[in-house]
Amino acid sequence: MDQKFYDLFESNPVIAAVKDMKGLADCCSMEEIRVVFILFGDICNLSSIVKQIKDADKVAMVHIDLITGLSGREIAVDFIKDNTHADGIISTKPALIKRARELSLFTTLRIFVLDSMAFENIDRLMSIARPDIIEILPGLMPKVIKRVCSLVKVPVIAGGLISDKEDVMEALAAGAISVSTTNPMVWKM
Template sequence: MEHREQVAQLLEESPIIAAVKDDQGLEVALHTECRMVFLLYGNICNVAELVAKLKDAGKIVMVHVDLIDGLASKEVSVTFIRRNTRADGIISTKPVIVKFAREQGLMTVQRFFLIDSIAMENCRKYIETGKADMIEILPAAMPKIIRKITDYCKIPVIAGGLITDKEDIMLALQSGAMGVSSTNHSVWNL
């Protein structure tokens, strides 16, 4: 099954993604029903151990390579994650990193911070290239923008950032997002 199909099926079954930013969050995420985890912290000395804990708990693990201390924003970071961890994929704001990771057989998430119309246009252009398995748009608290993107995006869209309660989740999903990512532990089991 192609990554995109696998991701779409996973998000349909379990649309809430635990975005883990510290050890406390990791411990909470281990015991949630969230099937996918975005690992947003760590360093080159402990990332393999962090991924292993999550994998042993049956989670799909996506490592945000831009946020792992000691890794540079270069293709070798993807190679390091692929060779030295059991991660299922990577997240990055850098298209070249996402493209390389996909070529290496990893699942990929291209992350966009939509702060203005220029960022929106760049997102649209990127989507047309089809280089990621899914995109994550931040912040999630903008249903009108989520709808615009999902209307032309043929890959799964994750809405992240500023998710605080069930209403935020439902609004993002009703606007077309296939999943939501949040560092807010209180929403992981909704």
């Protein structure tokens, strides 16, 4: 992982995950938010969404699986690289993470840890994708966060259902480098 990105995530433990234009405007106006996860948009407006974030001097990470009009194939990563100024992508698909790394984009593999089978699958996903960071969801599982942090050699982000300061502190204490949330009240903490 690039040291600059690692330092950015470590020194900014709350990541704004935006799901609409209002959230985008709100997070872009907040100086304390340095990293933004884009969870909405389509191939027609994605470039302008990324531009707003970059103009606010923030890191823009596109959750490629959630962008309307993009397929789940590697060519979608090429589209992001060639048509936006995004710093990287988020995806649940190892092949897309692998392609993004080939294109020198920053990568976050999102993993839903819903049962023991999903937990046991993390090693396999990591060996295929080799992401810079993994994001585990839901983020309200300190014991699981701790186990994942001891299992992987990359930084871990906790996301999903983070709603207050206690959630943030528990995730960080368990070993997560930061948390991602769509909750604007948490962004302000």
